[in-house]
Amino acid sequence: MAKHDQKDKIKNLLDLEAQAGPIVTITIPLNPKEDNTRLDQIQTDSLVKSAKAAFQKLYKPELWKAYEFQISNYLKTLKPNATIAEGVILYVTNDALVSYNLNYTPQPEFSISDKLPVLPVVKQLEFAPNFDMLFLQRDSYKLYSVNDLNITDPDNVPADPFDSDKTETNTIKDPKQNGPEWDTHEYFEQVDKYVQKRYSDVDHNPLVLVANAEDAGMFKKASHNPYLVTDKSVAIDTAVKNAGENYKEVAQKIHDQFVAAGKQAIKAQYSDMLGAKKATTGLDDIEQSVLEDRVANLIVADHAYVESKDNGETVDVTTSKGARSANELNTLALTVLGLDGDVTVLPVEDMPEGAPIAAILRW
Template sequence: MAELQNDLAQLIRAQGEQGPFVSIFMKVSPYERDIAEDKATFRNLVQQAKKTFVTRFTEKGWAAYQDKLAQVLQQRALGNNGATSIVVVVGQNDTFIYPLAQEVANSAHVGDTVYALPLIANDQFSWDYHLLKVSQDSMALWDVTEGVATPVDLPAAAPLTREQALGTELTTGKTRTTRTGLGAGQASHGNDPKEASQASDMQNYFKQVDDYILTNYSKSTQKPLVLLAVSENQAIFRKLSKNKYLLQNTQISKVPAKLDRQAIAQIVAQVNQKLATEVLAVLQSQVDRARSAKKYISDLGAITQRAAEGNVATLFVAQGAYVAGRLVGEELDTSSPAAKATNLLNELSVQVLQLGGQVYVLPADELHTDATAILRRTVEE
């Protein structure tokens, strides 16, 4: 997530120098057999972008963009990395390609600003973290970045299985030799009760897993850790864990029998939904406080004016909403051909981000209007 945020901020800061921008959004397939079809779709979207570009700008100016987009097609595959969609953003100097966790509609956008709304929607509730699956007998780890989960290739030294980790310390079903008395060489043999020995082995194993993940991954990356384990193991692992990066309120207790790419993608979606619910609750509290302080507005004309003043702290945009218009300096153009081909809500979003504000894209049935905003200060201040 951080990489996309940093690059988007860089593009927004440089838009006067790098624009116009071509932004192509498209769904991609995770399967090798669909590589050619994905590339054909991309070529069609490039042609759509060209038609818009030469209408608004010049045929000569398109040549540099065509070259950069042709280089994208040189990649072996556009998808096949766990992402459901991709975005390609091309400016005068740079080309950015990002995997998207959210599925987007195939579309091509050309304008003076980056078409940021789908990027914001993808990124706002897409966290980077580690996903740790533990059972009584084994563990596995995934790195989740930009909403895409990648299995971590753990080294042989990792406690991949309980038997490997505990070795001769295993007590379950084993006969242990324990020393008794004072005489050297005196020993007695006995079997631990099965349940007690299983519990002891599991706790020892969980401690090793916890220590290994903390030492080798959590401390160095400082990424949150999400635990995937059945309820009983969740409780035991959390009681033993010393990892401060382990999320307490976000956990997945339903473990699929087969953890293939599709199953992991569904788990990531569940985790993101849980985290999003927490964020939305915080945002609702902020809205309630802003209403009480008379810092919450929903009139688009007023939002446009306050955004230009740098007075918008948080902008909320309805998903899929489109209002024709473009910002030209401090003026609002709604009548020119360029304005009719531009989404004012995207322009406002970019402007708010430029001035250090936050932008969220929310379902239209939750927002009930095209856009609302929390102000930094009341109009009278």
């Protein structure tokens, strides 16, 4: 599995329902741009206390100890780092804790349920793969990797492809001196070989180019990297010598490009399938199609809610809405994922016919 295959990450969450006890879900907004860790901590402590109080009303109070132990250990690791995440979601059971960074600001909420609230993670992972960013100039380059919204520098000191592999330096003696033997095309070829061999061929992540327009065009002609993305890039001015200093903003722009492209692809696919009579927005039709394993892609509006048909057996408790039945749309999403279908969360304004739910059918 490629490391940017996000569908498997979502499906792996389904194993949590087999764990002992109910699932406690906590969504925590973060302030990465302001780095207001003190405010984050106060808000998080309040959420955990509220979740504890609600849990102990529903279950034996002593059962909370196992949850509290895992949450406390996790929060010790929640420290500022290079990230574009604006929130985090925790799924906690009696003997497991799974967390995901979120690239949107969630409401500070908790819920307690027998069923996994999967839609917040679907919203995060569906369109945005992990990716590498190559900041390229004619005499230097810098590579960053974005994994689960965290940005890392694979090399503390960027390696020079000419110094690191002497077999590739025969035709260029000193490329950074811009001397008579300088060949930009060949320099870009060597950078391309180096990045592909040591990064792309290892992680299989999309490689997005960050360069000025002229250099980007030259690099794409010189590159033989099959992971180089040709329809997404970020342009930088030739005068920017330390372009890597704004790597967070660039990573956000690239992430947004992947998300925008994914949304457009889903909308186009739905339109095509509607013309072929393989799409619907009827809730009853969708529920029957889910039972018959005919749903290829379940499309849910962000924050949409339909009361569960479990007669209140599964309870959702949140700080903003109080106690209510579980979300039937979440239940449908879990079923579709379990049957190897896809689930997509779209903004309300992008939903087909403005419906809270839609489906692309297999047949």
